Amino acid sequence: DAGITQSPRYKITETGRQVTLMCHQTWSHSYMFWYRQDLGHGLRLIYYSAAADITDKGEVSDGYVVSRSKTENFPLTLESATRSQTSVYFCASSGTYGTDTQYFGPGTRLTVL
Amino acid sequence: AQSVTQLDSQVPVFEEAPVELRCNYSSSVSVYLFWYVQYPNQGLQLLLKYLSGSTLVKGINGFEAEFNKSQTSFHLRKPSVHISDTAEYFCAVSDSDDMRFGAGTRLTVKP
Numbered sequence: 302d303a304g305i306t307q308s309p310r311y312k313i314t315e316t317g318r319q320v321t322l323m324c325h326q327t328w329s330h331s332y333m334f335w336y337r338q339d340l341g342h343g344l345r346l347i348y349y350s351a352a353a354d355i356t357d358k359g360e361v362s363d364g365y366v367v368s369r370s371k372t373e374n375f376p377l378t379l380e381s382a383t384r385s386q387t388s389v390y391f392c393a394s395s396g397t398y399g400t401d402t403q404y405f406g407p408g409t410r411l412t413v414l
Numbered sequence: 415a416q417s418v419t420q421l422d423s424q425v426p427v428f429e430e431a432p433v434e435l436r437c438n439y440s441s442s443v444s445v446y447l448f449w450y451v452q453y454p455n456q457g458l459q460l461l462l463k464y465l466s467g468s469t470l471v472k473g474i475n476g477f478e479a480e481f482n483k484s485q486t487s488f489h490l491r492k493p494s495v496h497i498s499d500t501a502e503y504f505c506a507v508s509d510s511d512d513m514r515f516g517a518g519t520r521l522t523v524k525p
Contacts, residue, residue: 305457336515341423341517342517343418343420343504343515343516343517343518344458344504344515345515346513391457391458393457393458398508398510398511398513399446399508399509399510399511399512399513400446400463400465400508400510402448402460402463403458403460403513404459405450405457405458405459406457407455407456407457408455408456408457
């Protein structure tokens with residue numbers, strides 16, 4: 302089915318461990334995004350990508366790494382998880398940046414103990 | 415960079431009453447404006463957006479919003495809400511390469 306999926310939906314990890322969150326879209330959208338959602342802050346952009354092998358930092362990129370070797374996939378890695386990275390993470394995609402609707406995945410709830 | 419302020423973090427309202435969710439933005443350039451809705455345990459989905467043209471924008475589920483450039487506002491309205499409208503609503507502003515979301519307004523519709 303067409304859409305945008307995220308895995309896992311829930312993840313519990315420990316401080317210092319590496320964690321990778323997966324995102325896959327079937328629309329062949331050029332742009333993909335990673336956001337984190339925290340109470341009182343709304344959504345904040347972590348990283349975005351305009352195409353395969355093109356990525357750029359967002360507002361809160363420290364401690365995160367992304368890659369985009371294929372148009373449809375955009376994994377987000379926390380290299381050494383910290384408690385402050387406990388959050389709900391959303392992946393989104395769109396055809397262009399700025400005017401196009403962004404289509405969001407269902408989210409990954411990450412808890413860092 | 416632009417910024418978005420959603421003036422109410424929570425809005426309780428009774429079923430069939432009208433509702434207005436307020437959004438103000440700041441930007442030094444022309445902007446595009448969006449309202450997204452997030453139902454419990456789901457991702458965000460678009461309600462409506464303003465890109466240009468008529469300042470009154472109609473969206474899904476009976477919602478509408480009015481772009482007011484002089485007041486830098488983009489308030490969301492619905493004349494009669496349903497229980498199913500209970501959700502978190504996010505205003506967003508973007509220029510060509512930067513989108514910012516507000517902190518969200520939790521709308522709770524009571525019977």
